[in-house]
Amino acid sequence: MSYLGRGRCGLTVMITLNSVTKKFGSLTAVDNISYTIEKGEYFALLGPNGAGKTTIVRMLLDFIKPTAGSISIDGIPVSNPESRRDVGYLAEHHRIPSYLSGFEYLMRHAALIGLSGNDAAMEVDRVLELVSMKGMEKKKSAVYSKGMQQRIGIGAAILGRPKLLILDEPVTGLDPIGIRDERKIIETLRDKEVTVILNSHLLSEVEKTCETAAIMHKGKILVKDSIDSILKNGETLEDVFITLIDRSQTENE
């Protein structure tokens, strides 16, 4: 891989974490982590509660600053909002303001990514079709079910055809059909070379969707590799996950 310098042209790396540490007082949430995520990669961030996954996501979006180290998206430091120009994000506890309809919410996102008028309306229309929310878009979000809110949230994340999609627990509250539909949406992005970071507890979905994964525990990366390499001898991702976490907990004790 050749490094052609800063900026968007020529880089094959989408995300770089370089010796990143985050401390909240005496608690080390992320402990000296370094890795890269290639463009077009579908990457899963796995770990038990409190492992540091959401902390990494929040640092990627500059919601919190790392205590040490640096993070960049497509060569741009995350402290620069330009790094989020082509980023779509679905929050773990995604909320839509109750006074907005799905359409209005998506139009706000469209305005924030620089779309206006007919362009915005057409893009919102395309996304509503994709997330199967046509016909419900004019109703206030207060009447939406959890699944509908998630669909609109995913719609907002994929609005404007982002190059990087960050999905933090995207299947929370979805029924199996909703989970399947969401997987289909993510799959449609594969041939568009979109990089996807998936933070999820649903390991079966991760196995079906992602090709690489990092398993974290207590702020440290236990393993980062392709899922095929992680799984051995017919093991499932859940088996490997539990084994690694148990071993890490034993070593820490």
Place this chain on the structure above:
Amino acid sequence: MRHKSFYVLLGISILLILMIRGCYDSEYMVNGKALDGIEVLWYVSGIVFQFIAAGMFLMAAMLSMRIFSRDHADGSLVLFLSRSVFRWQYVFGRVIGTWALCLVFMFILHATIFLIIWTKTGAVISGYLTASLICSINLLFIIACVCLLSLFMPDFISVIFTMGILFVGFISDGGYQIINSEMVRSAAPNVVNSDPALWRILYPKVFMVQAYAGSVISKSEFNNMGPFHPVLNLSFFILLLMTLMLIRFNQKEL
């Protein structure tokens, strides 16, 4: 603007203002002599002007106190800051947007009084609307103060604190104005016209801006306190508050 309650409040306020127009139809007698109706009208209009401004101060403070916490709670903060939006753009947008809303609200109410006077008497108080715009700087100060304090303390306490700052200013500047007024000096010539203390000169001059606006309406002389014009004084404080707010918000973990 998204809440119906805003329009309900505006409608009720305009209705209350319209009810005052009855004052302009009455004949006023003092000691058996009829007062000049036009003079009474001008006097009442000046008082109503200040009452509207005072009401708007409270409204501006109440609107501002939950700007950031409400955005955090309903997901708007993530909506904005997960995109390529600088934090200063978000902060400025919220503060200036709230200020514009309050300014328009206050201006509509003041313009209603202006129109009542014009339709009832044919007289145009030329400085009335200009004075309304001058008062809007007080609204910006209050909004900036409440928003900054809400980053450090509970929302309602930030309103109480801001009202406390205003109250001290009103007592200090108002008291100074009264003591140095012609009426008091002629009634009590032995009262010493002392220069105000430094803290009074440097204190946020919300009351003095109101007094200046009043002088624009009545076309009377404005007695300033200290070398700095109150509008300049408040502009400095607004700049300071906004700078501190941006620094604090930039450090805030979301």
